[in-house]
Amino acid sequence: MAASASPCVKKSVLAIRIVLFFLFLSFGIDAHPLKICKFDQIYQLGDSISDTGNLIREVPIGASTAFARLPYGETFFKNPTGRCSDGLLMIDYIAMAAGVPLLPPYKNVEADFSFGVNFAVAGSTALPSEVLAAKHIFSPVTDSSFNIQLDWMSTHFNSICLNHRECVEKLQNALFMVGEIGGNDYNYAIFQGKTMEELISMVPEVVNAIMNGVRKAISFGATRMVVPGNFPIGCLPIYKTAFQTNISTAYDENQCLKQLNEFAMYHNELLKEGIDKLKQESPNVVIVYGDYYSAYKFLLKYAKSYGKSRYADMNKAVDPHITLFETQKACCGIGGKYNFNMTRMCGAPGVPVCKDPHRYVSWDGVHLTQNGYKIMAGWLVQDIFGKLLCLF
Ligand SMILES: *[C@@H]1O[C@H](CO)[C@@H](O)[C@H](O)[C@H]1NC(C)=O
Numbered sequence: 586m587a588a589s590a591s592p593c594v595k596k597s598v599l600a601i602r603i604v605l606f607f608l609f610l611s612f613g614i615d616a617h618p619l620k621i622c623k624f625d626q627i628y629q630l631g632d633s634i635s636d637t638g639n640l641i642r643e644v645p646i647g648a649s650t651a652f653a654r655l656p657y658g659e660t661f662f663k664n665p666t667g668r669c670s671d672g673l674l675m676i677d678y679i680a681m682a683a684g685v686p687l688l689p690p691y692k693n694v695e696a697d698f699s700f701g702v703n704f705a706v707a708g709s710t711a712l713p714s715e716v717l718a719a720k721h722i723f724s725p726v727t728d729s730s731f732n733i734q735l736d737w738m739s740t741h742f743n744s745i746c747l748n749h750r751e752c753v754e755k756l757q758n759a760l761f762m763v764g765e766i767g768g769n770d771y772n773y774a775i776f777q778g779k780t781m782e783e784l785i786s787m788v789p790e791v792v793n794a795i796m797n798g799v800r801k802a803i804s805f806g807a808t809r810m811v812v813p814g815n816f817p818i819g820c821l822p823i824y825k826t827a828f829q830t831n832i833s834t835a836y837d838e839n840q841c842l843k844q845l846n847e848f849a850m851y852h853n854e855l856l857k858e859g860i861d862k863l864k865q866e867s868p869n870v871v872i873v874y875g876d877y878y879s880a881y882k883f884l885l886k887y888a889k890s891y892g893k894s895r896y897a898d899m900n901k902a903v904d905p906h907i908t909l910f911e912t913q914k915a916c917c918g919i920g921g922k923y924n925f926n927m928t929r930m931c932g933a934p935g936v937p938v939c940k941d942p943h944r945y946v947s948w949d950g951v952h953l954t955q956n957g958y959k960i961m962a963g964w965l966v967q968d969i970f971g972k973l974l975c976l977f
């Protein structure tokens with residue numbers, strides 16, 4: 586009986602998933618497919634890709650960083666929140682899709698943490714600052730590396746749970762976003778003169794640090810988690826400016842630097858292997874790889890096709906220089922082929938901001954615009970939704 590019934594059950598589950606997928610395709614992120622998961626809390630660890638206000642509350646540097654000033658935040662909040670963009674981040678769109686309030690930063694002592702906490706700190710690294718320092722890599726913005734964020738998480742859970750059992754119960758329907766983290770370890774290394782070989786040799790250690798963070802979250806009772814990988818960093822204006830070359834074969838079809846993208850893929854491959862290992866260690870925990878790399882590639886494809894179709898011809902008739910989606914230049918920045926200069930970055934005096942950030946993929950040469958993150962998050966939500974196994 587059971588043997589003949591189970592393929593039937595499987596078939597109908599598959600059918601439900603297919604129907605949901607098409608529902609999502611037709612309604613986009615507003616259909617909130619993640620609501621089916623009934624997440625009641627989200628916890629985020631990471632760096633500037635997901636910081637919603639921790640760095641700017643840190644003493645002594647935080648409040649004096651550009652992220653604490655306009656034009657950061659100009660589009661959505663109309664004031665700086667500490668998000669490294671003109672508006673919302675991927676984690677904001679993920680929270681909205683899940684039907685959970687936007688995550689407050691841990692450093693905001695007045696915040697309501699009943700729907701989760703954001704521990705991410707812009708500039709943070711996967712490896713502790715001391716470990717990087719021993720490699721002569723200096724972490725310039727914050728000492729709140731991943732291990733410190735994990736300590737904050739422990740302190741937080743110890744404050745809301747009386748014992749382990751209570752935590753397990755409380756976190757039953759929580760979503761954990763562990764990363765993206767590690768991108769800065771490589772950023773700092775490469776911009777402080779390390780070679781590609783040295784970067785490659787750091788990857789296992791960085792991935793190990795991320796895996797230990799996942800283990801720590803599981804030890805508190807996490808049951809569903811997303812572990813995002815790195816962006817195709819060879820597509821970002823900061824890298825394209827620093828490693829600009831006349832060798833045309835150094836670029837791919839999107840004008841991204843191939844070698845840097847291959848490096849990001851290498852990190853992501855090792856991270857995926859690490860996730861497989863973690864799944865074997867904890868078979869009852871759902872651990873999903875967050876494919877930021879493919880989400881960004883989708884964004885580029887979307888931007889290109891959007892530029893070609895829709896209003897492109899109409900606008901070109903008015904002004905031949907109008908492209909509807911700018912994938913190369915940063916919106917906020919100055920100079921060079923990519924509107925980026927490391928010594929005069931967005932937020933510095935006299936650095937101009939584009940009038941139409943929604944047309945740009947890159948906000949400041951390092952981080953994306955709200956619109957860029959929105960499109961990436963839309964792709965990501967539909968990618969992780971099935972893998973989170975919320976329908977079982
Ligand atoms: C690229 O080539 C031009 C002209 O040959 C030269 O002036 C320029 O310095 C080169 N740029 C780089 C980054 O090698």
Ligand SMILES: *[C@@H]1O[C@H](CO)[C@@H](O)[C@H](O)[C@H]1NC(C)=O
Nearest residue numbers: 919920921925926927928929
């Ligand atoms: C970046 O800005 C500095 C300071 O204004 C300037 O000296 C330098 O030439 C600029 N670099 C590029 C590549 O434009």
